[in-house]
Amino acid sequence: MAALAVLRHADVVPLMGQFQGGSYQDMHELLAYVHESGRVLSYLTQKVTMSYYNFQLATAIGHFHHLFTPWLSVHGYSRLPRLLSSSCDMAAFVVVSSIYFGDVGLVEWACQHRCHFPTSYPLVDIAAWAAQLDVLRLLGNHPGTTNAMDVASRDGHLVIVTYLNQHRQEGCTKAAINLAARFNHIDVVAYLQSHRSEGCSSDSLVWAATHGHLTMVQFLLRHYYDTVSSSLAMDAASQHGHLDVVKFLHAHGQTCTTDAVDYACLNGHLGIVKFLLHHRHEGATTRAMSYAAASGHLDLVTFLRQRNVPANVKMAVTNARKNGHFHVT
Numbered sequence: 001m002a003a004l005a006v007l008r009h010a011d012v013v014p015l016m017g018q019f020q021g022g023s024y025q026d027m028h029e030l031l032a033y034v035h036e037s038g039r040v041l042s043y044l045t046q047k048v049t050m051s052y053y054n055f056q057l058a059t060a061i062g063h064f065h066h067l068f069t070p071w072l073s074v075h076g077y078s079r080l081p082r083l084l085s086s087s088c089d090m091a092a093f094v095v096v097s098s099i100y101f102g103d104v105g106l107v108e109w110a111c112q113h114r115c116h117f118p119t120s121y122p123l124v125d126i127a128a129w130a131a132q133l134d135v136l137r138l139l140g141n142h143p144g145t146t147n148a149m150d151v152a153s154r155d156g157h158l159v160i161v162t163y164l165n166q167h168r169q170e171g172c173t174k175a176a177i178n179l180a181a182r183f184n185h186i187d188v189v190a191y192l193q194s195h196r197s198e199g200c201s202s203d204s205l206v207w208a209a210t211h212g213h214l215t216m217v218q219f220l221l222r223h224y225y226d227t228v229s230s231s232l233a234m235d236a237a238s239q240h241g242h243l244d245v246v247k248f249l250h251a252h253g254q255t256c257t258t259d260a261v262d263y264a265c266l267n268g269h270l271g272i273v274k275f276l277l278h279h280r281h282e283g284a285t286t287r288a289m290s291y292a293a294a295s296g297h298l299d300l301v302t303f304l305r306q307r308n309v310p311a312n313v314k315m316a317v318t319n320a321r322k323n324g325h326f327h328v329t
Contacts, residue, residue, distance in 0.1 A: 026075065027086055030067055037064070038089035041096065044121045058100075065097040077109055092121060099123055099139075102132040111138060124148050128164060131157045136164075146173050153188050154179035161188055165195055174200050181216050182207035189216065193223050202230035209233040209249065212242035221252055231255045238272050239263035246272055250279060258285045261309075265300050266291035273300060277307060286312040293328050294319035301328055 040060040072080070084091040098106040124144025127136040129151045144164075149172035152160040164170070172192070177200035180188040192198075200220070205228035208216040220228050234256035237245040241264070249256075256276070261284035264272040277283070284304075289311035292300035304311065320328040 024082070024086075026071065027083055030064075030071060030083070030090070031087055033064060033067055034087050034089045034093050038093075041089070041092055041121065044096070044126060061093075061097050061100050064093045065101055068094065068097060072106075080109075081113070095123065096121060096126055099126045099132060099135050100130045102130070102135055104134050104138065107135050107138050122147065124168070124170075125151065128152045128157070128160050129155070131155070131160055133159060133163060136160065140167070144168060144170050146170050150175045150179065153177065153185065153192065154183060156180070156183060156185035156188055158185075158188050158191060161191060165191075172196060172198055174198055174203075176200075178204040178207065181205070181213070181220060182211065184208070184211065184213045184216055186216055186219060189219060193219075199227055200224055202228050202232070204228055205233045206230055206236055209242065209245050210236040210240055212237070212240065212245055214242075214244050214248060217245055217248060221254075229254060231257050235259045235263070238269065238276065239267060241267060241269040241272065243269075243272050243275065246275060250275075256280065256282055258282050262287045262291060265289070265297065265304070266295055268292075268295060268297040268300060270297070270299055270303060273303065277309070284309050286310050286315070289313070289316045290319050293317065293325065294323055296320065296323065296325035296328055298325075298328050 037060045040057055043054070043057045071083075075083075080094075084094060095107075095110050097103075098110065122145045123142050124136065124139050125148040127133075127139055128144070128148035131152070148168070148170060149161055149164045152164065153172065153176035161176075164172075176196070176198065177189050177192050180192065181200070181204035189204075204224070205217060205220050208220060217233070231254070234246055234249045234254050237249065238256065238260035246260075260280075260282065261273055261276050264276070265284070265288040273288075288309055289301060289304050292304060293316035301316070317329045320326070
């Protein structure tokens with residue numbers, strides 16, 4: 001009886017529970033989600049590209065936040081340490097989601113209870129990605145990477161880029177300007193050009209030309225001509241139908257390859273094909289006629305024949321018929 005009384009003691013029962021398996025009922029849904037989605041957070045440790053810091057990651061964090069917010073409103077901070085200790089990934093999801101959604105109070109609590117802080121994720125980078133300036137200020141003593149400024153540049157968050165440049169030491173990589181140019185954030189590119197020395201690569205010009213960002217193309221060639229020059233830029237602008245960009249690149253000493261005419265034919269850009277064949281010497285390959293025919297562009301097929309552009313007529317006819325463009329043949 002004495003042993004049973006000890007086991008039933010109010011102070012002993014919780015201690016015994018700590019060494020037993022299972023989880024608390026109020027935490028089941030959160031734990032199940034973390035177990036299912038924990039691997040998604042691995043994106044946070046990788047370099048910034050289009051596939052990282054992306055919609056899938058934001059969706060996973062958002063879903064967790066949707067589950068966690070009502071739990072926290074019911075149980076409060078007093079039960080939070082027990083939740084965080086319930087799973088190795090739980091603390092990561094709680095802290096990452098609080099940073100992403102700008103929950104300053106919860107981030108402050110986490111800063112005061114560093115034993116619950118996930119150390120494998122660059123929290124500064126997450127705050128920069130989410131454009132949470134107030135949270136970013138709280139994380140002054142936490143490490144970050146060049147991803148922070150790179151991803152803020154990619155997403156056009158000039159305020160974040162400025163803060164990172166003024167208050168952090170990690171800097172950025174060429175990806176900052178490259179990605180900002182891709183998404184036409186001219187203010188960010190101008191700031192980085194004035195305040196940073198990393199520069200950019202030809203990817204910046206190629207991406208800007210691909211998307212028809214003429215002002216961006218002009219800026220890049222004015223400030224980074226020797227670095228960004230690439231024949232791929234005019235090829236890309238031609239393929240995607242950006243005649244104003246093609247003309248500017250041509251006027252400023254950029255070159256192209258036969259891909260420029262060939263792929264302009266594929267996509268039906270007659271005006272660009274006329275400009276290139278009239279003003280440039282690269283010409284086209286037999287693919288130009290085949291591509292135009294395969295896509296049903298009779299006007300281009302007619303023009304190419306008038307200009308005596310090299311052609312494999314048999315292949316062109318075959319491609320046109322294969323795709324149902326009998327009017328071309």
